[in-house]
Every structure is written in structure tokens, then in C-alpha cells.
Amino acid sequence: xxxxxxxxxxxxxxxxxxxxxxxxxxGEEETDTGTGDNxxxxxxxxxxxxxxxxxxxxxxxxxxxxxxxxxGFVRPGEDEPQGFxxxxxxxxxxxxxVEAEFVEAISDNRIPFLKDGTVDLILSTMTITTDRxxxxxxxxxxxxxxxxxLVPEGSDIKGLDxxxxxxxxxxxxxTGESNLKEKAPDAKRRTVDAYSECFELLQNGAVDAxxxxxxxxxxxxxxxxxxxxxxxELTTEPYGVGIPDGQxxxxxxxxxxxxxxxxxxxxxxxxxxxxxxxxxQEPDHPSRLTLQDALDLFPCVEFC
Numbered sequence: 253x254x255x256x257x258x259x260x261x262x263x264x265x266x267x268x269x270x271x272x273x274x275x276x277x278x279g280e281e282e283t284d285t286g287t288g289d290n291x292x293x294x295x296x297x298x299x300x301x302x303x304x305x306x307x308x309x310x311x312x313x314x315x316x317x318x319x320x321x322x323x324g325f326v327r328p329g330e331d332e333p334q335g336f337x338x339x340x341x342x343x344x345x346x347x348x349x350v351e352a353e354f355v356e357a358i359s360d361n362r363i364p365f366l367k368d369g370t371v372d373l374i375l376s377t378m379t380i381t382t383d384r385x386x387x388x389x390x391x392x393x394x395x396x397x398x399x400x401x402l403v404p405e406g407s408d409i410k411g412l413d414x415x416x417x418x419x420x421x422x423x424x425x426x427t428g429e430s431n432l433k434e435k436a437p438d439a440k441r442r443t444v445d446a447y448s449e450c451f452e453l454l455q456n457g458a459v460d461a462x463x464x465x466x467x468x469x470x471x472x473x474x475x476x477x478x479x480x481x482x483x484x485e486l487t488t489e490p491y492g493v494g495i496p497d498g499q500x501x502x503x504x505x506x507x508x509x510x511x512x513x514x515x516x517x518x519x520x521x522x523x524x525x526x527x528x529x530x531x532x533q534e535p536d537h538p539s540r541l542t543l544q545d546a547l548d549l550f551p552c553v554e555f556c
Contacts, residue, residue: 295347302502303348306372311350314341315357315371315494319448321471322526323377324354336526337375340394340493343518344373347509358445360425363387366496373506374494377468379427380543381550389499390492391506392543394519396536397465398485399431402454404478409461411483415439418460421450428463430553431487447472454479465489467527474530490538490546514539 297303306312316337317324324335333354345352357365357376365371366388377397380390401420403409409418416438422428424443432441442459444450451472453459462469466481473479493506513519514537523535 295349297501297505302499303505306348306350309350311353312341312345312348312373313353313355313371314345315362315365315374315376316341316354317358317376317447318356319446320377320468321474322467322530323471324375325471336395336522337377339522339526341373341375343513344493344506344509347505358425359423360445362425362494366494369496372496373502376494377465377491378494379465379489379550380492380546381427382547382552383550383554384494385547386552388497389495389503390543390546391495391503392510393490393492393538393541393546394510395467395491396538396541397467397489397491398536399428399463399487399489400466400469400481400485401483402462402464402469402472402479403460403482404454404457405480407460407482409482412436412486415461419458421453421459421462423447423450423464426464427487427489427550428465432463435486451475467531470527470531488536488549490541490549492543492546510538 295303297307316333316335318326318333320335322335323337324333326333338354341352341354355365355371357371357374359376359378362374362376362378363384366374378384379397380393384390401409401411408414412435415436417440419440419442420432420436421442421444422432424445429441429443432439442453444453447464447468450459450462450464454462454472455476462472463486466485469479469481473481495502495506510519513522519538520535528535
């Protein structure tokens, strides 16, 4: 339970820091120096660009998970999400010099939210795939995860070969759903809307296992250390920022932001804060992959 205590302590500390920052920042008027919220020089963009339009609006709406520590989660009793994806969203907003507004985006509504304009961007543990890229645009990868299986301690499930006849939870619209169909066709699938639902079903014994990305499952282990990862890495899952189709200027802008945080070491600091300190593992660094590299991992199945 030590990890769970550390996790709760970290959430409490971050909440206090956020509240202190809000209190300190509310009493001064803005100047016309053109600096963003993080003190960096606000970039100027062509008047007809997507970025200039967002600057005119003064905000950017970003879809994130609300139930997936350490990427996007809401502390009980609070309203605002925290996590790796949230931090990255704030960096993008700061570079634009606008406010970030976060809304919940579950796996199954991420692409519809981009298509109907509910959000300007998606930062919601979304794996870059060729099928998805046919509907929306992606940034270069900003995180690399790997799919694994999560089971209770003492389970006789050690890998994919043990899933025949077992009930396995996966999230609707996720790559876990398609991977389970392909790699364990004899398993009984239980599909739900949110990862928190899989977590609860696994805890109460309603399902035998859960398939998802290792970092998502690690967040569940931090909350309940009676769960464990088993078997080898099943896939490589490069996460990308989801962008409305055709917004190539926004795509280039975000790729530039990502390159900057890779080069500066800020990405590594974020990894250590949200992931590394709990897993004790070095990252599979996303700077090694281009967008095309990521697309090559997931050939077209449905839309191309």
C-alpha cells in the first residue's frame, strides 16, 4: 500500500500548489508584453491561422481522460483534471498565450468530439493508427506505451494463451478492444465506456482480466496493489495529440512544441513526475518515432 499512499500524497500536494498559484496570479493586471501564462513570449501567427483564431478566442478546449491516472484524472471532491496529458495541454495553451479548458473525452467519443467541434484538441491516451488518421490528424508521438494484461494476485492467467473462456474487460473504441479480438478470439469480451469501470469490475471479480496500455494499468495498480501485470508486452502504442482533419498548421505548431520539450528535457521531467517514479523504468522515448513510424505500426483495417 506504500505506492497508493505516495499517489494520494502527490495528488494532495499538486492540488495545494495549484490553489496557491491561482491565488497568487489573480491580483495583477495583464500587460501588453505579449507573454503567456508561463512567462514565455507569446508566439505570433498569421492572421488566417488556426492558432491566431484560438488567440482571438482566448482559450483552447482540450479533451482529456478524467479517470486514467497518471494521464488524466480528477481527485475526489475536485473539478479540475490533473496528469501527464493535462500538463502537456497546459504547455500548448501557454505557448499560444491562452487559457486551457479541459473536458472529459472517453475513448469512444474522442474522434466525434474533434469532428463536431466540441474540442480543439484531444489529449486522451489516444494511440496513433492509420484508421484513425483517415478521420482526423495527429501530431508526432508524444508518449509510447505497451499493451499488457492486468489480473488479481493469484490468478492463473499468465498470458494470452490463458484467456480462452475467461472474461476480459476492455474499453469501447480502444486499441485494447481490437487487440483482444485479434489476439485472444476465444476470450469473453466485456466492453465498457471507461477504464475506471474495468478497474471496478476487476476488483470485484466480475471479470478475470483487463487489457490496456501498461501505463494506464500501472495507474490502477497504484490505487490497488493487489493487482499485477502479467505476460509480455503485446503491442507498441504511440500516443498522439488528436487534431481536426486538415489543420496542418496546428499539426506543425504542436510538433514544434513537442520537439522543444524533448530538446529541453521538460518531457523527461514530466515522465519522471507522473510515470517513472512509480514504475522505476526508463521511458521508451517518443522522440525516436516520427508520425509515419507510428502509422506503420498500425496498418489500415477499416477506413482506408
